[in-house]
Amino acid sequence: MSLSLFTPALASDDYNCTQLMYEHGLATSAQLYCGYEDYSEAVISKASQCMALAEDHGESDRLKETLKEGLADFQAEYENASNKKEICSVFADQFPLFVRP
Numbered sequence: 001m002s003l004s005l006f007t008p009a010l011a012s013d014d015y016n017c018t019q020l021m022y023e024h025g026l027a028t029s030a031q032l033y034c035g036y037e038d039y040s041e042a043v044i045s046k047a048s049q050c051m052a053l054a055e056d057h058g059e060s061d062r063l064k065e066t067l068k069e070g071l072a073d074f075q076a077e078y079e080n081a082s083n084k085k086e087i088c089s090v091f092a093d094q095f096p097l098f099v100r101p
Contacts, residue, residue, distance in 0.1 A: 017063065020043075020047060025071040026074045030074050030091045034099075035088075051064075
């Protein structure tokens with residue numbers, strides 16, 4: 001996985017819930033490993049809205065798995081990185097709508 005392949009879902013109001021949940025997983029893991037001070041309330045709110053929609057349509061298990069994939073992908077990227085500070089810096093630069101160092 002390369003974080004540079006992703007354009008944050010919140011870049012527009014027309015976001016995709018699957019992509020948002022994956023990126024929410026990435027960012028949640030990044031916050032844990034990188035120690036970012038701030039995590040966007042807007043992301044949390046939109047992720048909750050997406051989960052509610054998924055539950056209404058019987059898709060919540062799929063969306064939860066997508067969230068878990070994001071969590072695991074960032075963890076793997078972080079653990080394999082030779083320069084942990086760099087991966088944290090790059091993530092914060094690419095996902096400023098999600099986290100702030």
